Amino acid sequence: MPQENDQQNYPQKKEKHEARRDFLKQSSAMMALALTPPLVMKAAQHDEAIAGIFEKMPLSLEINGKKVQLSVEPRVTLLDLLREQLQLTGTKKGCDHGQCGACTVHVNGQRINSCLTLAVMQEGKKITTIEGIANGDQLHPVQEAFIKHDGFQCGYCTPGQIMSAVACIREGHAGSPTEIREFMSGNICRCGAYDNIVNAIMDVKQGGTAV
Amino acid sequence: MNQFSYIRPASLKAAIDAVAKDNSARFIAGGTNLLDLMKSGVTTPEKLVDINRLPLKEIQVNGATLHIGALALNSELAAHDTVKSQYPLLSQALLAGASQQLRNMATVGGNMMQRTRCSYFYDTTMPCNKRNPNSGCGAIGGINRMHAIFGASDSCIAVHPSDMCVALAALDATVLVTGPKGSRRIPFHDFHRLPGNTPQLDNNLGKGELITGVEIPANDYTKYVYYLKVRDRASYAFALVSVAAALDIHNNEIRSARLAMGGVAHKPWRLYEAEKALTGKAPTEENFRYAANIAIQSAKTYPHNAFKTGLSLNSIQTALLKAATV
Incomplete structure (x- = not known):
């Protein structure tokens, strides 16, 4: 199972209630691993990447110039990864359906709606958010x-x-x-x-x- | 969104096998429609097969044919030099669709696989024969302002939402697919389906078949073309009606014409009879009106979309006029 070594470059606030959430996350991931059928395990040998239901998979990204190693469930969108795991809340969730543009970020220099892509689909890519465009105290x-x-x-x-x-x-x-x-x-x-x-x-x- | 497993195969065969062997698996490319549907609970695949690492991105000219890889982005295709110069109708149609952010994500294959934006299809509390076969149609007898006027059935009056596909239909493209039993070519006209009594099927792809590319033959529609899209706001909305018009004009005579519409049927709707009526004629407003009148003869409307007949008539005429007066 991938280790939780993410968020090393970003401050992470842990509230008391989050300890319970972490426990649930860990226990459900362990349960998923136990339930992963042998067929999936076998397929992993041939595929570039694979994650079972509830299972986190490793993800490497460069976010605002910093390389980060994360572990993410497949169903996490890039938007939710930025806001909820990395506390980069400058990127906004408006409609969450690609209709408003509030979640616009750059991926390898191209603007996209971060609500309509899975974080795991961005493996190896360079992400720029609103937090990453100023030059120190000098605004863009x-x-x-x-x-x-x-x-x-x-x-x-x-x-x-x-x-x-x-x-x-x-x-x-x-x-x-x-x-x-x-x-x-x-x-x-x-x-x-x-x-x-x-x-x-x-x-x-x-x-x-x-x- | 429902939970699902995820694989990112390194080969076309592995990707096809993964979907062919698992009824609950779906391919994902740009994801702009699939994730939207999954968030709404309309589609709940248990496995996503990410095809983005497959080598299907290239746009190239092979002899007299333009070959477009299924993973080419809508924005790349719209801005491609050959597309702009030799297939300008396609470039115009692409730029009329979605927003630049979405075009930077959406692929050519994914665009063809888009599902209808019918609000009853999206609302899981409503009946919909496309989402849930034999549950009924909410739009017939409901709010049907956006719905079909051509080729609909008693089961479904939804429309196909794509702009790109309207241009591909007009340009006689061919869809290249590969599946568990090998590869085949599908004429664009035969790719999407009319609803009939199986509206749950949008197209004629077999189980596990993956679109690998699209081919467009060389043509004479490089100058007199126009894609007209009429919608509720100036940009970034689905079409009420759209018209792809392409003319080959020499010495004030139309040698051939191509006409297709979006927003009016379950598939991109070619206007073959109107095309024939224009052949050999002069490119005049009267002749365009005559052809447009032929095109709308088979229209059948519903309580809220009767306006689409007149709107289609005027839009076809306007698109032809704009195409002819470049």
Whole structure:
């Protein structure tokens, strides 16, 4: 069974009630191992990777420049891994069905919805979240522009908007307000800050700063 | 989401074996539809077979044929130079679908395997013959504004949600599949099914068969093409109706035409009769209107989607006009 050696690079708060949760997790994983049929064990010799029901499998990722070794159940989405195991709660869970864009992160430089992919499917990939784009205390140019142009109201969609905006500019899809609106359409803002978001992206694009 | 086991096979054979031998196993590629369905409890596979490490990503030109690997991403395909120059209808259709985030995840094979977005299919408390055979259809007699006007049955009036597939239907693509009994080629028109009395089957894939790629023959539809998508908001929504229009025009004469629609049937809907009506004609508004009228003759509507007939008529005409006036 894979050892729990994850979260070494991230602070992890353990509340009292979590001790019980850990016990349940461990005992259910042991139960799953005991119940794993021999056929699955045999298949493991031929397959690149395998995990039984309830069984955690090892996962290597690079998150915001740090390499991490984790062990994860197959059904954990990348979003839930980031928020619940790594405490990277900047990435938001909005709809959890790929309809709002609040969970947008970069995987190997490409923006995706982290709610609709399994963490184990990202083995070996480089993940960048909203926590990883500033340079120390110096905000990313797109973050600066969102503040300057008031590109948010409640702020819940903002991490996803900013991750999407950075990718939109890098892709070369920020040539005009119309193009920006089309290529930012996967990020919904219920406060309706769209005009200011478009202005922020146009400002960064026209400023010519590398993003 | 239900619990499941997970394997990531290193070979095509291992992947196919894993699904062929296990009724509760499913392939997963991008996962953008499957995980959504699993979260809603619509699909509850006990094993996921991750095919993302299989060598099925390449997009290449083989002689006169464009070969697209099943794992090519929708965003990669839309931005591919050959696709943009030689198959612009496909590029336009891809960019009309979903968002850039989803296109960066969704694969070509997965796009074809998308299930309907009918709200009764998604709502596990409602009857649905597609989700639960012989339980009835919630949409017939329910809210059916988004539903089919062509080829539906008394069992199911759901529509296929893809934009990419509408272009592939228009371009006479061929689907390449491999299964436990070997490989075969399926003409795109025969890949998806009409609902009939087995709406639980979206397509004609056999047990354990995996899409490995799609081929599109060279064609003359490189200039006069247009993909028109009409939806409830300007972007990032499923089609009410969509039209893929492609014309081969020489000396003010249409030598051949291709027309297909999305959002109107259980499969991408080719308008063969309308295509024939355009052949040899001049690309005029009147001729386009005439062809569009032919296309909607077989429409059958339901209480909330009667507007789709007129919308289809106008959309076909508009798509043809836009295609002809590039």
